Amino acid sequence: MSISVCIATYRRPERLGALLDDLVAQQCLPSQVVVVDNDARGTARAVVERRRAAGAPFAIDYDIQPEQNISLTRNRSVECARGDWLAFIDDDERAPVDWLRRLAAPARHGRADGVLGPVLPVLPADAPGWIRRGRFYDWARQPSGALVPPNRLRFGNVLLRGALLRAMAQPFDPAYGRTGGEDGDLLGRLVQHGARIVWCDEAVVHEPVEASRLSLRWLLLRALRGGQDHARHRLNGRYGPLTRAGRVRFFARALAQSVLAAGLALLAWPAGRHRAVHWLLKVAANLGKLSVFAGWHYKEYGGVEHPGGAA
Structure with missing residues (x-):
């Protein structure tokens, strides 16, 4: 080869x-x-x-x-x-x-x-x-x-x-x-x-x-970007066709999961910081999905990209 x-x-x-x-x-x-x-x-x-x-x-x-x-x-x-x-x-x-x-x-x-x-x-x-x-x-x-x-x-x-x-x-x-x-x-x-x-x-x-990269901030930003990537790929049809109703369900699911994960993070904190952070990363990922609907993206190579403009 x-x-x-x-x-x-x-x-x-x-x-x-x-x-x-x-x-x-x-x-x-x-x-x-x-x-x-x-x-x-x-x-x-x-x-x-x-x-x-x-x-x-x-x-x-x-x-x-x-x-x-x-x-x-x-x-x-x-x-x-x-x-x-x-x-x-x-x-x-x-x-x-x-x-x-x-x-x-x-x-x-x-x-x-x-x-x-x-x-x-x-x-x-x-x-x-x-x-x-x-x-x-x-x-x-x-x-x-x-x-x-x-x-x-x-x-x-x-x-x-x-x-x-x-x-x-x-x-x-x-x-x-x-x-x-x-x-x-x-x-x-x-x-x-x-x-x-x-x-x-x-x-x-x-x-x-x-x-x-050994910080909560870096992990949260990575999770946020991962959620944005997932949403962009989903909305662009990379995981199959997505109808208008499917877009609504995707948004509603991300919103519900972010609220649920936030509550679980609070409950998990006494059991260990790593357990709470696990759920905080779920919050960040779902907020990342939701942010794509608002039209902006976290730029790993340079800050936050707003609609129509640079960081």
């Missing part, structure tokens, strides 16, 4: 360097690695040049996407990629030596158009106890070979048939470029057009959790 590994990066030189070292050590080597820097100043260039100078058993192509937009950055990586298959991994993740071999196996055997694998969080030693007990950074997992449900489609560890992406003018929708959610939108469209995307539970990558 000819595989291009695509990495979108933004001001994480040390973590990018560690990931490139991981790729050099893979049991199944890619034919190409594409690094697209979303920092107009090109802060990742030196990391790529050091890896090239140290030697690599594959081509490393580097480019810059100057406008801060994750969708445009990923689209540029697709344009640069020459492989028949494209593997996407985040710049802050670590890949064990058997990662790409395991991820490619279902595709190699002709059983899939795309393969998703788990991203396992690695908490720092000084992470608060309530965060450890809450397991707030864990992904949902499935048996290997199972089709991935539409509401669990996401990037971070994925292999896709290159022809599917090259058939699109812009695989990743720039409208999601400052908010995130471009991954679920793309994968949802692929599945709607018949792509078969399966889970490979053995194709693990690890994600060290940054200290800046």
Whole structure:
């Protein structure tokens, strides 16, 4: 198999360097690695040049996407990629030596158009106890070979048939470029057009959790954005057609669930902070769904986007 590994990066030189070292050590080597820097100043260039100078058993192509937009950055990586298959991994993740071999196996055997694998969080030693007990950074997992449900489609560890992406003018929708959610939108469209995307539970990558993310505020904002992503995908028909009555039911359900979760958070607090936070995140996610009806979106890459205006 000819595989291009695509990495979108933004001001994480040390973590990018560690990931490139991981790729050099893979049991199944890619034919190409594409690094697209979303920092107009090109802060990742030196990391790529050091890896090239140290030697690599594959081509490393580097480019810059100057406008801060994750969708445009990923689209540029697709344009640069020459492989028949494209593997996407985040710049802050670590890949064990058997990662790409395991991820490619279902595709190699002709059983899939795309393969998703788990991203396992690695908490720092000084992470608060309530965060450890809450397991707030864990992904949902499935048996290997199972089709991935539409509401669990996401990037971070994925292999896709290159022809599917090259058939699109812009695989990743720039409208999601400052908010995130471009991954679920793309994968949802692929599945709607018949792509078969399966889970490979053995194709693990690890994600060290940054200290800046070990806070209730970060978790609430992530849950809010996740709720917004879900609502946008639902309203755009990524999970199937939605009638006007279905939109009303969706709104009413989100409103009821946010009120119920708020009450359960109060009741759960004496049983442990992690239990209360679990329900607070449900509140945030449902408020995120409701906020989409008001026409504004939390911009993970830059604040809050109001209708017709920038942050």
